[in-house]
Amino acid sequence: MCGSRPRVLLTPVILLAVLFLSCSGDSPYPADVQSVLDAAGDNRAQLEQVLEKYSEEGDSLKLQAACFLIGNMEGHGYATYDFVDSSENVVIVNALDYPDYDSLLAAVKAIETERGELDYKRHDLLYDSDTITADFLLEQIDYAFRAWREKPWAKTLSPEDFRNYVLPYRGSNEPLEPWREMFWKKYLDLENDMTDPSDPIEAAALINNDIRSWFGFDPRFYFHPTDQGLTEMLDTRLGRCEDMTNITIYAMRANGLAVTSDFTPYWADAGNNHAWNAIVRPDGSVTPFMGAEANPGEYQLANKLAKVYRKTFAKQKDNLAFQENKQEEVPGWLAGKSYIDVTADYVDVCDVTVAFEQTIPDSVNIAYLCVFNSGEWKAIHWGRISDNSAVFTDMGADIAYLPALYLNKEIVPFGTPFILSSECDISHLQADTTARAGVNLLATTHRVQAISTDGVSKAHFETGKDYELFYWEGDWKTLGKTTARKGPLSYPEVPQNGLYWLVAGDSDREERIFTLTDGKQTWW
Numbered sequence: 001m002c003g004s005r006p007r008v009l010l011t012p013v014i015l016l017a018v019l020f021l022s023c024s025g026d027s028p029y030p031a032d033v034q035s036v037l038d039a040a041g042d043n044r045a046q047l048e049q050v051l052e053k054y055s056e057e058g059d060s061l062k063l064q065a066a067c068f069l070i071g072n073m074e075g076h077g078y079a080t081y082d083f084v085d086s087s088e089n090v091v092i093v094n095a096l097d098y099p100d101y102d103s104l105l106a107a108v109k110a111i112e113t114e115r116g117e118l119d120y121k122r123h124d125l126l127y128d129s130d131t132i133t134a135d136f137l138l139e140q141i142d143y144a145f146r147a148w149r150e151k152p153w154a155k156t157l158s159p160e161d162f163r164n165y166v167l168p169y170r171g172s173n174e175p176l177e178p179w180r181e182m183f184w185k186k187y188l189d190l191e192n193d194m195t196d197p198s199d200p201i202e203a204a205a206l207i208n209n210d211i212r213s214w215f216g217f218d219p220r221f222y223f224h225p226t227d228q229g230l231t232e233m234l235d236t237r238l239g240r241c242e243d244m245t246n247i248t249i250y251a252m253r254a255n256g257l258a259v260t261s262d263f264t265p266y267w268a269d270a271g272n273n274h275a276w277n278a279i280v281r282p283d284g285s286v287t288p289f290m291g292a293e294a295n296p297g298e299y300q301l302a303n304k305l306a307k308v309y310r311k312t313f314a315k316q317k318d319n320l321a322f323q324e325n326k327q328e329e330v331p332g333w334l335a336g337k338s339y340i341d342v343t344a345d346y347v348d349v350c351d352v353t354v355a356f357e358q359t360i361p362d363s364v365n366i367a368y369l370c371v372f373n374s375g376e377w378k379a380i381h382w383g384r385i386s387d388n389s390a391v392f393t394d395m396g397a398d399i400a401y402l403p404a405l406y407l408n409k410e411i412v413p414f415g416t417p418f419i420l421s422s423e424c425d426i427s428h429l430q431a432d433t434t435a436r437a438g439v440n441l442l443a444t445t446h447r448v449q450a451i452s453t454d455g456v457s458k459a460h461f462e463t464g465k466d467y468e469l470f471y472w473e474g475d476w477k478t479l480g481k482t483t484a485r486k487g488p489l490s491y492p493e494v495p496q497n498g499l500y501w502l503v504a505g506d507s508d509r510e511e512r513i514f515t516l517t518d519g520k521q522t523w524w
Contacts, residue, residue, distance in 0.1 A: 007172075008514065012039075013116055015412070018372045022055065027418075029051070029067070030067060030071060030290050031041075032072070032074075033051075033067050033070050033071040034242055035074070036070050036071060036074055036129050036158065037070070039074070039129060040129045041130060043129060043130050043131065043132070046086075046132065046133050046134045046137075047070050047129070047132070047134070047137075049064045050070070050134050050137045050138055050141075051063065051066055051067070051070070053134075053138065054141075058515070061145070062141055062142070062145060065141050065144070065145070065167055065374070066137065066141060068163060068167070069137065069140075069141070069167065069168070069169070069313070070129075070137075072089070072313055072314045072315055072338075073127075073128050073129045073132075074129065074337075075127075075315075075337055075338070076127070076128045076170060076313070076317070076338075077125045077126050077127040077128050077130075077131075077173065077283065078125070078126045078131075078173060078174065078175045078176065078226075078229075079124070079125050079226065079227070079355075079373045080123045080124045080125075080126075080225070080226050081120045081121065081122050081123055081225040081226060081242045082120070082121050082123045082225060083120065083121075083223075083225060084118065084120075085111075085115035085116050085117075085118060086115065086116025087115075088121065091111060091113070091118055093107075093108060093111070093112065093118075093225075094222055095220040095221060095222075095223040095224045096220060096236070098220065100220070101200055101218075101219040101220050101222075104220050104223060105453055107185070108223065120225065125173075126175075128176065130425070130481060131176070132176060136169075136176060136178060137169070139178055139180060139181065140167075140169040140178075140180060140308055140411035141167070141461075141465050143180035143181060143184055143254060144162075144166050144167045144180065144256075145327070146184070146252070147166065147180075147184065147253075147254060147255055147256030148162050148166060148256050150256075150306035151191070151203075151255055151256035152191055152197040152198050153197065153198055153199060153200040153202075153203045153256065153257070154166075154192075154200070154255075154256030154257070155198075156198075156282040157200075157256065157258055157282055158282070158369070159282075160299050161258040161280050161282075161284075163311070163314075164258075164260070164312060164314065165253070165258035165259060165260050165280055166253050166256060166257070166258055167253075167313075168253075168312075168313035169378070170313075171227075171242075171245060171249040171250070171261060171311070172227045172242055172246055172261070172311070173226075173227050173244075174226075174227040174228060174229045174246055175226075175229035176229075177229050177230045177231055178230075179230050179250040180250075180253075180254040182230075182253075182254075183250055183251045183254035183255065184254045184255065186210075186251070187206075187207055187210075187251070187254075187255050189446075190203060190207070190255065191203075193204065193206060196418060199294050200257055200258070200279060200281060200282070201279065201281070201287065201297065202277040203255065203257060204252055204257050204259065204279050204295070204296055205295040205296060205297075206250050206306045207248075207252055207255065207257075208248065208289065208292070208295050209295070210251075210290060211247060211248060211251055211291060211292045212223050212293060214237055215233065215237050215238070215239070215244070215247055215292045216237070216238055216292055216293075217238070217239070217240065217244060217292070217293065218236075218238035218240070219240070219242040220238075221238065221239050221243060222240055224240070226241075227242050227243065227246065227414065228243045228246075228489070230247070230250065231232045232508050233246075233247050234333045234510045241274060241275045241276070242275055242404070243281075244290065244291045244292045244293065245261040245275050245276060245277050245291050246261070247291065247292065248277050248291025248292060249261065249277070249291070252277075252279070257279060258279060258280040258281075259277055259278070259279050259280075260277070260278055260280070260310055260311060260312075261275050261276070261277060261278075261310070261311045261338075262275070262276055262278045262288065262308055262309065262310045262311075262342060263275035263276070263308070263309055263310075263311070264305055264306070264307060264308055264309070264345075265307065265309070265333055265378070265380055266306070266371050266373040266378045266380055267302040267303040267304065267305075267373060268303065268305060268306035268371045268373075268380075268396060268399045268400075268524075269303050269304040269399070269446075269512065269523065269524060270302075270304075270373075270510075270512070271373055271374035271510045272373070272374065273373075274301070274302075274303075276288055276289065276290045276291075276299070276301070277290060277291045278310070278345075286342070286345045288301070288346070292478045294521035301346075302476060304351055304398065304399055305343065305346055305347050305396045305398065306343075306369075306371045306380050306381075306395060306396040306399050306401070307341065307343050307380045307381055307394075307395070307396065308341075308342050308345070308346045308347075309339045309340065309342065309343075310339060310340050310341075310342045311338065311339055312338045312339060312340055313338060314338065315338055316334075316338060316339060316340055318335065319336065319337055320334050320335070320366070320382050321334075321336065321337045322337070323501055324362060324364075324365075325365065325366055326363050326365045326366075327363065327364060327365075327366065327406065329406065329409055330366070330382075330406060330518060331368065331379040331406050331411060332379075334368075334379060334382060336396030341393075341394055343394045343395070343396060346396075347396045347397070348396075348397055348422065349393075349394040349395060349396060349397070350394075350395050350397055350420060350424035351393050351394065351395070352369070352389060352391070352395050352401070352420060352424075352426070353389055353390070353391050353392075354367065354369070354383070354389060354390050354391075354392065354403045354415060355388065355389040356385075356389060356414065356415055357415070358414060358415075359388065360385055360388055360405070360409075361405075364385065364405055364406075364407070365384060365385050366382050366383070366384060366385065366390075366406070367382065367383050367384075367385050367390040367403060367404070367414070368380075368381065368382050368383075368403070368404045368405065368406060368411065369381045369382075369383070369392045369395065369401050369402070369403060369404070370401065370402045370403075370404050370411060370413075371399065371400070371401060372402070372511060372512075372513050373403075374398060374508075374509060375408070375508075375509025375510070375511075376411075376509075377402045377404060377411060377413060378411070379404060379406070379411055380458065381393075381395065382515050385501060391401065392405075395420060395439065396420075397420050397421060397423075397424065398420070398421060398422050398431075399418045399419070399420055399524065400417055400418070400513060400524035401417065401418055401419075401420060402415065402417040402418075402497065403416075403522030413474065413475065416428045416430050417429045417499050418431065419439035419515070419524065429472065429497065429498055429499040429515065430497060430498070431472065431473050431495040431496070431497060431499070432495055432496045432497050432498070432509070433473070433495045434493055435495070435496045435497075436492075436493040436494055436496065437493075437496060437519075438490060438491065438492045438493070439491055439516060439519055440488035440489070440490050440492065440519065441459075441469070441488055441489045441490075441502055441521060442458070442459045442460060442488055442521065443459070443460040443461075443502075443521070444461075444502045444503065444504060444507075444511040444512070445465065445510070445511050445512040446512060446523040447460050459484075459486075459487050459488045459489070461489060462484055462485035462504070463484055463485060463486065464483065464484065465483070465484050465504055465505060465506075466482070466483050466484075466504070466505040467481065467482055467483075467484060467489055467502055467503065467504055468480065468481045468502070468503050468504070468505070469481075469482070469489075469491050469494070469500065469501075469502050469503075470500065470501045470502075471495055471498040471499065471500050471501075472498060472499040472500075472501075473495075473498075476501060479491055479493070479494060481505070489502070494516075496516075498515075498516075498518065499512050499513055499514075499515060499524075500513065500515070500521075501513050501514075502514075512524065
């Protein structure tokens, strides 16, 4: 599932000189380092103290590492969020005041009944460049190099992977706290417990086995408004996926393992999103796992992937944020500067060309592909528009997509939905309102096909509840409601060759879209 990439073998010193920007030249520092220093205000002295220390010691590798971290520090920080209601008034929800997720969810729904839908709104972002200390940064760099040089499984790690997946000092937007020394000491003699001390996968498994003995997942933390820092995680010993990946990154990077966090912004055949860990082996191959839950080689992702991205510390100049764009606003997470596309490491991919039938507005030069997630079409990749078409690279296959534009800060459908097959063929889903037929439906989402004792396919509906059937024609068009009795739900006069969505009357919109093949539901 996870392929390897070719490597050019250079000595560590030569390659580091290429990978890390040099701290010499006409200016005392390269342009990106100088820019961060100029923006750091009163904290500039802390950053310069690090650069000056390594320069005075004549440690060119650590100096270049410091330049890499400082030069890419822009935008990184500790983000705090509030819950706000539909009027953007702050609502206090303390997730751990509730004994379990169900009671917390019931409380949130009660608040939403009274005050409208709750959502996250960023309260503040404490930038690293304004707050980081010299002592913190020096400890991070020194312990990272110590692990690279001393741990037997790390000695063959390439300088590129060291820079990207061992050296960085944060996992996401959590508060900055020192963690390398703690986890270095905790696993100091780990190699003595190993069958093959040169094997990073064995080392990662042993560390992960320890982490999952004292830290675990708790869905209540979906309503925790910030990423937890180390102190909080050691106290709660619980968290969401982001926390699980972060504490795993701490423990493993502190010991010279090239571990990062990969994520899909939206599942392609289910609601929600997901983040998990991945370890990069010395040969460049990538193995996913779930920190505090499942080891490398044991972990299977639960749903389909349209896109997988990897968090990076370095700015990625190919990202949408750095492209010429006629529009000031872009959808949510796509504005990020520090992630790379690694979909091809996980699934077979296709480049998709979408030719738009409608004329693109002059003010727009970027289009988006969307997947259906939690009742909405959500943008998961972008493409530059040229000659009224756009190419979307490395898309996961066997998935339903919808082209869209971003207009007035909203995703606006702009084309016909289609299925991208595993052979990279495209099948458009244009409902034919002139050809209609009756259909019998068995479920609102994917179910294992089952036969009742009477030999009839089993239906999965709640008796007495209303279900509304929609088909897609520029937006969701209703085909009416039917009240569930025993057996399938029947709908007459359904347009053929379309994309459909069957929704329960009081649902949370997690039902899945489907097509009809010989009258049977195929889920997407």
